[in-house]
Amino acid sequence: MLLPQTHNHAQPNFLNTADLKQEEISALIDLALDIKQGKVKKSLAGKTLATLFFNPSVRTRVSFATAMFKLGGQAIEISSNNVWSFEYQDDVVMDGSTIEHVKEVAPVLSRYCDGLAIRCSELVTKSAQSASSGSWEESKQDIVLNSFAKYATVPVINMESNVYHPCQGLGDALTMKEHFGETRGKKYVHTWAYHPKALPMATTNSQMLAACDLGMDVVIAHPQGWELDPEILAVAQKRAIQSGGSFAISNDQDEAIEGADIVCAKSWGALPYYGNWEAEKEARSNLQHWIVNEEKMARTRDGKFMHCLPVRRNVEVTQGVLDSTSSIVIDEAENRMWAQMALLATLLA
Amino acid sequence: MLLPQTHNHAQPNFLNTADLKQEEISALIDLALDIKQGKVKKSLAGKTLATLFFNPSVRTRVSFATAMFKLGGQAIEISSNNVWSFEYQDDVVMDGSTIEHVKEVAPVLSRYCDGLAIRCSELVTKSAQSASSGSWEESKQDIVLNSFAKYATVPVINMESNVYHPCQGLGDALTMKEHFGETRGKKYVHTWAYHPKALPMATTNSQMLAACDLGMDVVIAHPQGWELDPEILAVAQKRAIQSGGSFAISNDQDEAIEGADIVCAKSWGALPYYGNWEAEKEARSNLQHWIVNEEKMARTRDGKFMHCLPVRRNVEVTQGVLDSTSSIVIDEAENRMWAQMALLATLLA
């Protein structure tokens, strides 16, 4: 069902929702709803998924492990302390610190397992530093993820790369479809939030795309200087229009939130400072008012609050909002599992 | 079957055997015996247990993994290197080192898994230091375990906290029931043992309670200064009497062991020195004669030797005793698995 990606082999992957047709995404969400409601039983009996974590994870790890197990399969975790220091460059004389090339490890794992899932966000890992110089243009190439996708002979799933976190996007889409039924005409506000650390923008990119694919009226709110990648914005806008929605950007959080049906908060590091995080931190220091609180939620149209978690209470959002009935963050986290079950059942069947 | 604990939600937990009625404990032991003898097949097909290890473990980890697997389910391990630095305090502005609040992580894991099992002994972990100042009064609150129990929406199992190790207690009860059939009238001696390190007293508290609930004639032997927590002693004594047994404390190991049917050895750190372990070590240095050896076992009534393991050979007990037929430490360790199968089958069914 998922179409082959633009790689020199035939198997389908799940690297980024924007690689999929919107009807493919809808089909995945409908399948996830059916699985969650127990309407369909899909089986991956005897199938295994190798989950490679270059970065630690709780939510993604447990939700993939349970997703595979509920389908009759098994996730086999390879975490950073197991992961060798892999080589990704061509034509290298490997007499240094990297001890195995992705050209070997990807096909070998493909012989053992029915799928590979990769988490590699270079901003937060060291294991993969060798793969990137640290500039955004470099990071944007997602060398680790795309190298595995290139050399694997089984489907590859992106569990969060430098640029995208499509499983989060799929889970959020499921959550909003489940909550609203019809998502067209609903106002979705994705707002930057203050955070003590500079975080990757992969999750924001995928959450934004999910809302666009649902044909919602999407508003991205962030301080000046925290603009997202223009290429990714262009794709998001295009898909929003195609889906019958709209797309806008605002630098005024209060104004943006006005009349929102969904307020989704996420922090990310400013691109102009990419790799120069001390300077970014200083620029960020006077933005602590970018927090979602009860006053701001009062401006919404009985809006719901979403966040990918983990969340810093009373920093990104007040506990008053998190502990209120308007927060659906726990449902949102649960739906990661159901969305991934639909994805795995489709991709590994 | 297990009754709800005193928490603001309905699901039953297994935090401490003293929270259970004695008939509930008997029912668990009888079920464990039936499962071990293959008389009953319980099924947890498709169910998962998240096992959170803030401290490393071999025995507990493998016995829970096999227990779940033998029942058709799966244990999903989250070990300290995966565990985020969680926040347990209310009303905190989370701009420091803790990156996720138990108010989020406990309900989220409850959506993925059918039960949560927690090992957090602050005396031996750093991951959870933030949860306690290090005083016994603080540690006794078992903030990590009780926070998960409070915010989880599925059963929570104590895999060893600061205060109790009820799965060890249950396994020991199964071992003694299996060995003696009728445990009333049998003399159970729980003796402190010398050890190069100050150890938690959680295991001793639960082993002592297990013997009391079996109506045995319980004697606790330890040097002066190594008294157990008075509140816990009071509960143990009460339950011993209720069960038709007796309860006594001795500072003379030889005398205590006289005529024993069971000699169970365990070391623990002295409460008066809690948090001040250098001083405790010095006070402990002249207590190396608190070792169970062949001479002392000769004073028993063909008594059996028990220990929770891991054990320091020729420090806590001589190899002569461990390698003799009077040692039942391997059966005791095996019974952890069968007891936990009964517990899981009851709690997660």
Add this chain to the structure above:
Amino acid sequence: MLLPQTHNHAQPNFLNTADLKQEEISALIDLALDIKQGKVKKSLAGKTLATLFFNPSVRTRVSFATAMFKLGGQAIEISSNNVWSFEYQDDVVMDGSTIEHVKEVAPVLSRYCDGLAIRCSELVTKSAQSASSGSWEESKQDIVLNSFAKYATVPVINMESNVYHPCQGLGDALTMKEHFGETRGKKYVHTWAYHPKALPMATTNSQMLAACDLGMDVVIAHPQGWELDPEILAVAQKRAIQSGGSFAISNDQDEAIEGADIVCAKSWGALPYYGNWEAEKEARSNLQHWIVNEEKMARTRDGKFMHCLPVRRNVEVTQGVLDSTSSIVIDEAENRMWAQMALLATLLA
């Protein structure tokens, strides 16, 4: 089917292929071929294998996990960060850094699991240093592996010790049997390769034995000073003759490779420098021409290239060879899984 090893208990182990009769090895290979071709379904439903990794691993870990899962069982990993510091010496007063004796941990794990698999290569681990002084004579005793085999009460599998890596040998034998059908009369060249680090010789010992047991014409090529252990060479030669093959040693890589059907490359540290690796490194520094390249492969009889992986591209072998159709390293890695399935189905049934 596998016969009991020379231990004081009855269960069969898989510590080294040379402990097996050659018909036992043939039977394992035939079973592996049948399982791979789906001709036979063996079941280990409900059975568990404890896999203890004193050294990190990707290939071995994933191939054992999938092997157990495909057979209906489960592998339970205990990696170095979980593994306690175990004691292996007798009659020790355990008041130091080791906290549990193999005399307890091996029988306890035997009660929980249906088999134990051990990886412990002291050259690359610290966890097990206490088990050896670091001399080859010491290391050759494989104290960790043999202690587990001695005290376990279930089958023990060697996942790579100081001396042997028999699962690699079995996988290689399967690969060559699959490729050639009849292996007698085929020339097998096992050549030392340059590597920036001194590596263990366990894999070479087992790969060499595999070719000998297949009755191939075996040539071992290495620089002077890199001689293998004479006792192990004697066993290999004996088994080669018994199987209708031949056995020779050469210090000239080009000459050795002449007319080869298989060229298998592997690096190892020189025995004369064992434990004195700085000196070994210096002696190795002028051996960088010991690399398998296209010119050398051109001397073969349409020979195939094998390597256990991980491989250093353009150091041990050129990428030209690895990326050519003469390389069968990925098939070789895959066959680890099928060979281990045959082994597990036989040993744990």
